[in-house]
Amino acid sequence: MANRLVSEVQQGGDVLTRLTAEGAASLPLLAADELPALLAAAASLAFRTGRREVGSGAAAVRQDFDICMNPPKPSALWDLAARIEEFLARALSTIQPPLLAAPLRLNDLVVQRYPPGSFGITAHRDHVRYTGLVALILLSGAGRFFVAETRDGSAAREIPWRPGEVMLMRAPGFAGRDDRPYHYLSDISSKRYSIGLRQDTQAA
DSSP, X not given: OHHHHHHHHHHHHHHHHHHHHHSEEEEEOSOGGGHHHHHHHHHTSOOEEXXXXXXXXXXXXXXXXXXXXXXXXXXXXXXXXXXHHHHHHHHHTTSSSOSOSSOOOOOEEEEEEEOTTOOOEEEEOOOTTEEEEEEEEEEEEXXXXXXXXXXXXXXXXXXXXXXXXXXXEEOTTGGGOOOOOEEEEEEEEEEEEEEEEEEETTOO
């Protein structure tokens, strides 16, 4: 078990180092037998339909999902957030010079549910209030995740992302950078649950 933890932390450090150039990358994190309980916890939440369009004009973002923001505590999902925060702290500690100026605090948790046939969400960037690092955990479903250089999707690059994997994305303050990668999700072919973990600088 100790050797496995060391290996996972080393792999996490390798992926974090790649983020300085790539913007986003995924890595396996959860065992298959962990997913059913987490999926049940996510499915039991109260969801609302997300707005079909956010913003206007060229900056408009189209989206097709249900969402639950900041689910009740305590819960298996918040326990998972604490576990991932600890894992990332260990992985970040292996890298010099440090990629973050202060410890990462994943204080914002959002669960999204995409129905089969959903068009997903068009290219967008996370709000500037979210800093350091974003961790997205896929619990179920199939779809295609891309990062791009611009909102129109130029130079898009698909990143494989399967249930049990965490997608890490650079946020302002990571490696001294202020940029945020454009990203989008498409081709949802089966019901998809994902968890978004972020550090919200405006949280109460």
